[in-house]
Amino acid sequence: MLTTDDKKLIQQVCERSSSHLEQFGAEALERMFTTYPQTKTYFPHFDLQHGSEQIRGHGRKVATALANAAKNLDNLSQALSELSNLHAYNLRVDPINFKLLSQCFQVVLAVHLGKDYTPEVHAAFDKFLSAVASVLAEKYR
């Protein structure tokens, strides 16, 4: 359950990151593909080389979806409903992978925020990304 303080921290970080969405998203994807190579099987049609146009474009889409979710923290199910359908019915992404990408996003934030990535920010993002992952996986039931 996100507290009022968690929500503030999440929104502050998303606002600060708003001009770097493509970069942060692409870095998170590259980390996921490198650290958990099995995730690459969902992207056979992508050029997965460092800095590819597809990684940057997809990074922007994923990070923008997260920033949008951060503006709808009281309404995540509705805000992510279409993405949930897409990942469950069309893409059939095994929900275990959501945790892997979340983990990579946390590392990207830590790298870029440095000392501002406090334990409180870490905890707030952990809850936020877990909540996003639950919504993206809820259609699998």
Ligand code: HEM
């Ligand atoms: C597509 C968001 C996790 C695989 C997308 C799109 C978004 C998105 C916004 C584009 C939808 C569109 O074009 O309409 C997210 C978010 C995630 C997440 C917010 C979790 C935080 C994952 C994971 C995988 C995955 C973990 C697999 C390891 C895909 C694939 C596509 C896609 C294969 C289609 C790519 C294409 O062909 O363009 N996702 N995603 N997603 N996602 Fe995710």
